[in-house]
Amino acid sequence: MTKSSLADWLSYIESQHPAEIELGLERGNRVLAKLNLGRPNQQVITVSGTNGKGSTCAMLTQYLVSQGHSVGTYTSPHFIDFNERIAINNEACNDDLICQAFEAIEQARGDTALTYFEFSTLAALWIFHHAQLDYWVLEVGLGGRLDSVNMIDADVAVVTSIALDHMDWLGDNIEVIGREKTGIARRDCLLISGVENPPVSIAQTSAEIGSILKQKGQDFHFKVSGDTWSWYNQEVRFDHLPIPSLPLQNAATVVAVLVYMGLAPQHEALLNLFAHAELTGRFQHVAEQPDVYIDVAHNPEAAVELQQRLAGFECQPIAVCGMLQDKDIHSVIASLASRFATWYCADLAGSRGAKATQLISLISKETDTSSVSCHAFETVSQAFQAAKQQALMENRAIVVFGSFVTVSEYLQMAKGKHEL
Missing domain, CATH: 3.90.190.20 (Mur ligase, C-terminal domain)
Known part of the structure; x- marks a missing residue:
């Protein structure tokens, strides 16, 4: 098949694997090793969860860009154009760049059959590597532990929420799903949990991995007072923050990520973030x-x-x-x-x-x-x-x-x- 456009490439990658979804890291890791990609100048932030992944990624990206950092953001699905999935500094990548990435992956994969999502994830990683960015913000597509985004070790893992969804793939109870989504964490690296009433499996899995767990309701808190809200832990407090158009519980998780990463967010910067943060399709x-x-x-x-x-x-x-x-x-x-x-x-x-x-x-x-x-x-x-x-x-x-x-x-x- 001659692939002269992004539409041609998307049609091609849709046909390369018999299953739309096939969890597992072996195929992607095999191709990733051949691509020989590096890491960002600063950190990889990987976000999993049942709800709130997109808004969490959006707010993290918007904050980091506002502070002068270069950021690659990978999300899914898209609404109109595939390009929405792969963005640099909040701007969707153009067709030519994505086609270059697909071509590089096609040359590297040999006889390894990749799913549509694996192709997409590798394309994002290839683009971010060549752009030499400060941060990568990666949204898990399905689950966590076996999702292709988990090919890349996260410096900071984030779990936004846990609920029953995709039960055919992830399990039929909250504890099992919590274990799957927490599987993006890494030893000696941060794991930020924004989960309300978290299942025990989050702490258990974190301990087994050896990650540094910070949980909403235990290590950090938020509360609403009228038309503003506050975020606090034992060392830091932010008051009179505007209630964002995006879900407040995810905003609280974002503040935790910034604080525990050591970025020392300033009150004025948070005011600006939550006054203007938005994301397509979220109320x-x-x-x-x-x-x-x-x-x-x-x-x-x-x-x-x-x-x-x-x-x-x-x-x-x-x-x-x-x-x-x-x-x-x-x-x-x-x-x-x-x-x-x-x-x-x-x-x-x-x-x-x-x-x-x-x-x-x-x-x-x-x-x-x-x-x-x-x-x-x-x-x-x-x-x-x-x-x-x-x-x-x-x-x-x-x-x-x-x-x-x-x-x-x-x-x-x-x-x-x-x-x-």
Whole structure:
């Protein structure tokens, strides 16, 4: 296959391994050794967790860049363009650079079959190596211990949260999942846990590895006072911080990372960070007339976070929702069913996509159908257009949520219509 563009390369790497997901480090490590890549000038920060990985990576990156450091950030999935996954100083890398990385990996891999995510991860590492950056911020794709991001030893490991998700891959209980996600830690290196009510397995795994564990609720704390919040440990305290648009528990974890890394964050710099930190798809206000918010919430923990956000609305918003079959749809619906005036549900394509009628059936079981109406559509675009008509007539906001796929479909539609 002739690969003259990024689109060609992406089509090619999608075809190189029979499985979309195959956890394990052997294949990636074999190719990584041939690439002979170095490390950043300062440190590698690797972030795992059920929820909050993206916002934690975003805030860490935004802070480090604001302090004059060069930072490579690797995240997933992307919403519109693959380039979103690999960024330097908050700017997505261009097609040519990513194609160069893929070419180098293709030459190095020989007969080793790599998954799409392994190709992507190695491309990010190759790009960051050649850019000679101060820091690498790496988001784990799935789990931790066996995720391809874990090919690179973390100087600082971060676990944001632990909840039941991807149980077919990670295990069916919190203790097992905690062990998998803590597996990114390294001996004599920092492990920062932002997990509320952490499973015992985090401390156990940390002790087995020999990492330096700092846990929320034990080593550091945060509390809200009115419209500001405070972070403190035994040595340092920051008061009157603005509540960010991104989840507060992740902001508290970010401060811990900066403090325990020895970066001595200044109060003014934290004020600026939390006043301006943002990330696509995390309760993000993207349009007006009507107001539109997008949120990738797709599991119970994220649904509770969204529920708390919705409590601040003066009148009930309208939902545009699409979900995947392999998520805990019932728990998400249970948290949010009565929080919306109307539900506009959309089918999601593919074998993993749930049908709108399935969502509506669950909503009906959780609410009084006389007070909450539901409508089914074949696409997110159709659902949104119908929701928009009601929102304009009744002066309500719209919240598009339920999956990265749902938010991505909205963003592509909005981009095409120049609504953003």
